Amino acid sequence: MAGREQRANAITPVELRHLLEGPVSRATGMIVWTIGQRRGIEGIEPVVTGSVSIQDCRLRIQFNFQSPWHVSLTFHGNNVALRRVCVNGHDRKVPGRVHMHTYVPADGNERTVGLADFPACLPHATVEDIDFRKMFEAFAVLCNVDVGSIDWVDPPVEGVN
């Protein structure tokens, strides 16, 4: 996915830096997988940030059953994507298998960088072959979130028809 524009000033630059580089936030509970339209599937994990100014904070992992090797990971807060990682996504500006987008409060745009060391899967891998947990945990580190005490559940292997 290419960078996308969201509403500006959903979070201040200071709050965003504090969230991504300050005291570690903590994910809680169990990951819940939901199968949506067009056989897309997403798992959601609530995050406790310790900041009252960041609402509805959560980590999300998404793929679809037609091409499960395209994995999207998103760190949401205040109804914007604060940070995203695209595995096997395409970005015209950033070469490589994995890249990361980070929200820019001033204009609602995203800054994009390549990630050489992210635990990606190969294109055309099957759901059974893909280590979604490893990706989720690597993404959580990039978001400064501790997921050590969550109850991980593997995604279902097949969607509904």
Ligand SMILES: [Zn+2]
């Ligand atoms: Zn992308």
